[in-house]
Amino acid sequence: MIRLLLCFLVIFSSCAVKKDTQLAMDELHVEKVINTLAADEMFGRGVFTPGIDSAANFISREFKSAGLKMLPNSDSYLQRFNAIQVRPSICEITINGEVLPEGNAFAISEQTGLNWNENPEIITKSIVSGDNFRQRYREIISENKDAIVYVNEAFSEEFNQLRHHIQGGRILSGQLREGKASYIFVLRNEVARSFRVNYAGAVTTGRLSNVIGVLPGKSRPNEYVVFSAHYDHLGVIEPVGQDSIANGADDDASGVTAVISLANIFAQQHNNERTLIFVTFTAEESGGFGSKYFSEQLDPKDVVAMINIEMIGKDSKFGPNTLYITGFDKSDLGKIMQANAKRTGFAFHPDPYPDQNLFYRSDNATLAALGVPAHTASTSQIDQDKFYHTVKDELQTLDIKNIISSIKAIAIGTTSIISGKDTPTRIPPLKN
Numbered sequence: 246m247i248r249l250l251l252c253f254l255v256i257f258s259s260c261a262v263k264k265d266t267q268l269a270m271d272e273l274h275v276e277k278v279i280n281t282l283a284a285d286e287m288f289g290r291g292v293f294t295p296g297i298d299s300a301a302n303f304i305s306r307e308f309k310s311a312g313l314k315m316l317p318n319s320d321s322y323l324q325r326f327n328a329i330q331v332r333p334s335i336c337e338i339t340i341n342g343e344v345l346p347e348g349n350a351f352a353i354s355e356q357t358g359l360n361w362n363e364n365p366e367i368i369t370k371s372i373v374s375g376d377n378f379r380q381r382y383r384e385i386i387s388e389n390k391d392a393i394v395y396v397n398e399a400f401s402e403e404f405n406q407l408r409h410h411i412q413g414g415r416i417l418s419g420q421l422r423e424g425k426a427s428y429i430f431v432l433r434n435e436v437a438r439s440f441r442v443n444y445a446g447a448v449t450t451g452r453l454s455n456v457i458g459v460l461p462g463k464s465r466p467n468e469y470v471v472f473s474a475h476y477d478h479l480g481v482i483e484p485v486g487q488d489s490i491a492n493g494a495d496d497d498a499s500g501v502t503a504v505i506s507l508a509n510i511f512a513q514q515h516n517n518e519r520t521l522i523f524v525t526f527t528a529e530e531s532g533g534f535g536s537k538y539f540s541e542q543l544d545p546k547d548v549v550a551m552i553n554i555e556m557i558g559k560d561s562k563f564g565p566n567t568l569y570i571t572g573f574d575k576s577d578l579g580k581i582m583q584a585n586a587k588r589t590g591f592a593f594h595p596d597p598y599p600d601q602n603l604f605y606r607s608d609n610a611t612l613a614a615l616g617v618p619a620h621t622a623s624t625s626q627i628d629q630d631k632f633y634h635t636v637k638d639e640l641q642t643l644d645i646k647n648i649i650s651s652i653k654a655i656a657i658g659t660t661s662i663i664s665g666k667d668t669p670t671r672i673p674p675l676k677n
Contacts, residue, residue: 283494291480313458332414354427361442416531474500475529495558536608551619558643572604576618582658618669
């Protein structure tokens with residue numbers, strides 16, 4: 246649909262713009278954008294909140310100022326869609342005859358109510374000391390069997406992060422799924438002798454929005470290069486001292502700032518042969534629903550490349566003037582970007598954290614699964630970042646110069662792709 250309609254937006258120009266490898270940028274504007282997105286007034290940009298609406302409106306104004314087009318047949322830069330939110334309203338868990346404190350248990354369920362009392366079909370699972378918490382969690386969820394999961398107290402930090410996320414309301418696309426398993430997570434080292442579960446969930450339908458701007462291609466308008474980042478974050482979470490706002494400066498106001506800056510750079514150059522789509526996604530923190538919806542609205546065969554930008558506010562483990570590309574070996578996009586930037590002193594590296602499964606944890610994943618050379622560029626030292634998903638992820642923890650050098654490197658690294666000279670190899674689509 247987008248492919249057919251964008252062709253009417255093609256803008257031809259006889260004005261050639263000389264390529265500026267130095268890419269002069271307004272550093273004050275970069276700082277202004279990220280400061281606005283990460284400000285307390287945005288209240289952490291949680292989904293279904295006025296804060297995220299304010300962020301979407303701000304990004305829209307930035308896209309308009311850059312001179313980007315709206316999607317065809319749109320009256321705004323917002324790509325709206327409906328979603329369901331499930332928020333626990335009652336969650337009483339009794340173990341060995343004693344009601345657990347609220348902070349020691351939570352439920353993950355798409356049911357409006359659960360009443361378990363020694364149900365023999367409820368299986369028991371454990372996450373024990375020495376496990377990889379994230380990997381073990383995914384294994385349990387993938388089995389789709391009603392379960393009580395006992396989490397070793399060594400994982401209390403991971404447990405609490407997941408509990409706060411669930412308590413804030415889970416986002417679901419479409420409708421509630423009958424037959425979807427429910428899970429009760431309990432922070433406890435030993436398996437209980439007996440249990441009882443009384444759970445109720447409040448279900449509401451709301452509207453979410455991606456923010457999209459388009460720079461039509463001159464000679465290849467039906468071939469798309471996507472630059473993306475997610476603009477949602479965790480919102481208001483459990484306070485640390487007097488601070489309860491998860492500002493999300495690095496995650497991912499830094500990436501959104503990059504997308505806005507790239508839109509300005511390429512709009513000023515006005516020499517892109519392929520159509521450039523700049524999109525900031527909603528609901529990444531809730532399961533990537535913004536990028537999933539976006540991916541369903543276009544033919545993946547028309548997307549030449551996607552560069553998703555996630556957390557570029559600090560030096561990577563490779564040092565200054567470096568980025569890493571998730572899934573580096575799955576296509577040659579990273580090699581193309583490195584070749585374009587070889588005289589700049591900037592280096593693109595393979596993802597140094599393969600155990601974190603980052604390639605499938607960000608907004609590139611949906612299009613990558615459909616065969617698009619879609620990758621995420623990042624500098625985050627994810628295994629050491631003490632500010633990740635906390636109220637401490639604020640502007641003063643970031644290095645603006647690192648953000649600027651990363652933006653310039655991405656702009657230069659993609660020049661041969663947006664000009665049509667290079668086309669990255671496709672990723673083998675995932676089988677259903």
